[in-house]
Each structure stands twice: as C-alpha cells, then as structure tokens.
Amino acid sequence: MTERILIGELGQHVGETVSISGWVDVRRDQGKLVFFDFRDRTGVVQGVVLPGKDEEAEALMTAAKEVRNEFVVTVSGIVNQRPEKNVQADKQNGNIELEIKSIEVLSVAEPIPFDISGDTREIDENVRLNYRYLDLRSERMTKNIRMRSEFVRRCREFLFGNGFAEIETPLLTESTPEGSRDFVVPSRLNPGKFYALPQSPQQYKQLLMTAGFERYFQTARAVRDEDLRADRGFEHTQIDIEMSFVKMEDVMNTVEQMVTKTVEDMGFTIKQKPFPRISYKDAMEKYGADKFDLRTEEEKEQGILAYAWVVNFPFFEKTDDGKWTFTHNPFSMPIPEHLDWLMKGENIEQILTTQYDLVCNGYESGGGSIRAHRPEILEATYKVMGYSEQETKDSVGHMIEAFKYGAPPHGGIALGVERNLMNLTGETYLREVQAFPMTRGGQTAVMNAPKPLAEKQLKELGIKVDPQK
Numbered sequence: 001m002t003e004r005i006l007i008g009e010l011g012q013h014v015g016e017t018v019s020i021s022g023w024v025d026v027r028r029d030q031g032k033l034v035f036f037d038f039r040d041r042t043g044v045v046q047g048v049v050l051p052g053k054d055e056e057a058e059a060l061m062t063a064a065k066e067v068r069n070e071f072v073v074t075v076s077g078i079v080n081q082r083p084e085k086n087v088q089a090d091k092q093n094g095n096i097e098l099e100i101k102s103i104e105v106l107s108v109a110e111p112i113p114f115d116i117s118g119d120t121r122e123i124d125e126n127v128r129l130n131y132r133y134l135d136l137r138s139e140r141m142t143k144n145i146r147m148r149s150e151f152v153r154r155c156r157e158f159l160f161g162n163g164f165a166e167i168e169t170p171l172l173t174e175s176t177p178e179g180s181r182d183f184v185v186p187s188r189l190n191p192g193k194f195y196a197l198p199q200s201p202q203q204y205k206q207l208l209m210t211a212g213f214e215r216y217f218q219t220a221r222a223v224r225d226e227d228l229r230a231d232r233g234f235e236h237t238q239i240d241i242e243m244s245f246v247k248m249e250d251v252m253n254t255v256e257q258m259v260t261k262t263v264e265d266m267g268f269t270i271k272q273k274p275f276p277r278i279s280y281k282d283a284m285e286k287y288g289a290d291k292f293d294l295r296t297e298e299e300k301e302q303g304i305l306a307y308a309w310v311v312n313f314p315f316f317e318k319t320d321d322g323k324w325t326f327t328h329n330p331f332s333m334p335i336p337e338h339l340d341w342l343m344k345g346e347n348i349e350q351i352l353t354t355q356y357d358l359v360c361n362g363y364e365s366g367g368g369s370i371r372a373h374r375p376e377i378l379e380a381t382y383k384v385m386g387y388s389e390q391e392t393k394d395s396v397g398h399m400i401e402a403f404k405y406g407a408p409p410h411g412g413i414a415l416g417v418e419r420n421l422m423n424l425t426g427e428t429y430l431r432e433v434q435a436f437p438m439t440r441g442g443q444t445a446v447m448n449a450p451k452p453l454a455e456k457q458l459k460e461l462g463i464k465v466d467p468q469k
C-alpha cells in the first residue's frame, strides 16, 4: 500500500501518483466523466474519473458510479495541475485535481438523514443531536470544534510557559456551598450517601495553593443542575486557574496576557488594550447590567472582541428571607479597605469583594477573585451569612483547617471555554461549540440519558424510585 497523503498537502505532489483516504464529500456524475470532492481532516480536493477504452478503465468507471456521498474511500491517482481556465484560485486545492486511477471503498454510507453540506443550524435539534457525529462533519461544526481545541491548546501553552502545573481534581466530590444545585451520585459502598459532581474545582485548587504548587491550572469540567439556557448547559468546561502570592492586578494581568496572546495569535482583533476596567456600580448605571457589549454595529460584523473587566462587586446581597448571602464566591477576600468591616461584621451592604469578571461581547467570559487565606476571614464571611460555628464547620471546616497550616495569599479565575468560543465563532448557542451537547430538554446527544436504572442497580444502591415522580 502506498503511503497516505493528506489532502491539504497534495499541492506539494503535483505530477506524482498518490493515495488519499477520506470521505466522498460530493459526487457529480456527468455521464462520461464522474467528478468527486474528497474530504479528510485537512481539506477537500476534486477528483475525476476519465473515460477510457480498456477493460480496466471501464471497471473503474463502473466502480465510480456506485460510490455515493459519505462513502469512506482510499483513492489513488495522479495529481494534475488544472488547466488555466478551470483554476479556482479562491479555493483550497483549486489549482489541482486528482486523476483517479483506483477507488477502494473502505465503508459504504446510507444516505445521510439531513443535509450536512451547508449550515445545519436550521435542522431540527433532536435530529441533529441524535446524529451528532454526522452534524459534526459539516464545515461549520468542524471549524467550531477545531477552533475550540486551538483556543484551549494556546491557553495551555501560555500557562505552561508561565510556570503553571496542570493538575486534575476529583470528579466525585462533596457538595459545594457555591450556589447552584448539584448533580449527585449515589454511593454503592455507603447506601444512602451521595457524592456530588464538581460545580467547579474551587476548593481543591485552593488546597493546591495550600500544598505549595503556587501556579495551578486545569481544563476542568464543571457540572451544575441549572435551568438550561442558550448560553448555559448542565456541563461546561473552564480554564481554571489559581495563583499564590498575588493581588487582583496580578491575576487580571496574567489572564489578560493569556487571552490577548491566544486570540491575537488566532487572528482576532481586540477592541481595546489594556482591557478597560469598570466598577460594578458604574456598569450598572451605564449599561444596566454587569455584562455588556462595547462593540459598534460595524465592529460586530468584523468579529472584533471587546473585553472589559468589571470590579468592585458587592460581597453580599440579601436573600428572600432577609439573610445575607455572597454574590459570587464565599471564599473571596473583601477589598483590603473593607476587610476590617467584614471582620467586625459591620457595613455589610457596603463591603466590596475582590471579584473580577471578564466580560466580552456581552457575555461573562470569566470570573474569579482573591481568596480569604486565613481561617478567621473565612469564618467571618460565614458568620455574616448567619452560619453558626457548627454550621460553618460542617460546610467549610476542612478549608478552615487547611488554612491553619500556612496557606499563602492566593487568588484565581475560571474562564468559560464555551462562552469564549461563542465569541470567537460568533455562535449564539452553547451547543454549537460543544461536541456532544444536550438537547434543551436535557437529553444527551446520540446516547439515551437520562434513563431509568435496572432494578438490580437500584437495589445495589439502596434506592427506591417514587413512581409518582
């Protein structure tokens, strides 16, 4: 077997006989000639079967006529320069053509249940997700998912280049006091007890700072049982970062550098550098929201990225039953000027937190804070929220304990991969930048979850399902 040449590299093989493998993107049967577009991960090339008199040529023509769109094939042929009048200068491989000498069918394909040659956005969501692996073959989806990979790779490279270690944290963990509803997992070994899937690696990354790693990151999955929206799914991925011996400025600058380098190297233009900074109060007055879009109509069309930092958020807000709760993150540190108020439990409504949110094109693309790294500060936060000593211990006792043994000052951030990709691709739905998202009703793509468990599994877990539910 001859070596496989990638379609994207065929231009370097003009005049040679080569072998390519991939999918039949389109077949155009013109009677005497059969044209194909072949596709692999690197691109598309046109191939042609020319008429011939001998037996071999006739057999090839017969074979070519049986090949259909989306068949998987290995094709050998001669890479020819196209005649001047047929050159499509704006197209990849528009100046060459493969004169097909043999076609080997590796896999046949039934007609695809929907058209993947164009934009699949208009196709029924359930159909698209049921056949997501076909939807992902469409040019737009392939591009989105590859762009996602590139974004994450570039962020990773930046972080590795700046002394960060990539460290994984557990998927089966304890329910966190961070806000949203948890997805829970029953424990077979401890019937009646449950793990929770992480809403974020928040506590573990702080423990890694306590452990002395100083610079951590992870491309982390976060799972939250929240109502699904255009820009929110049950699962999302975040570039999760934590750093020691830093102040707000340091984290914001590092992230700003990472984002700038990443998106500019990907060919995007940033509206304003350094990213403008605005207080929560001013943002609310000016835009009526803490996420806003700074682009003009023209800049929207040009795909420009308008980043901004929002800072000086209130630390606490009132709950419906009149208690105080945190606005963003209970592990945050107040701004230095307000630490005293927190410690004394004074002027609660005026206490500002070190939270910084990164906004881009109307979305919150990231958020983080400097953390309370001394036990008494975290205790004071919980006291403000009305927790008794025991309740605080039950909730975050392990963090308070950890901070007793020399925790460095630290802070971090999480960037939402999907929201960043939505900005880069111009997509308005999160599912367009995830390989296997869920339907609006929370059904998994391709596979059938959620579904009932077998009686045996339920028994093992000691779970009885209420048939009323």
Ligand code: ASP
Pocket (backbone or CB within 6 Å): 199, 200, 201, 202, 222, 241, 329, 367, 368, 369, 412, 413, 414
């Ligand atoms: N844990 C926070 C989140 O997931 C991010 C952070 O403060 O680092 O939103």
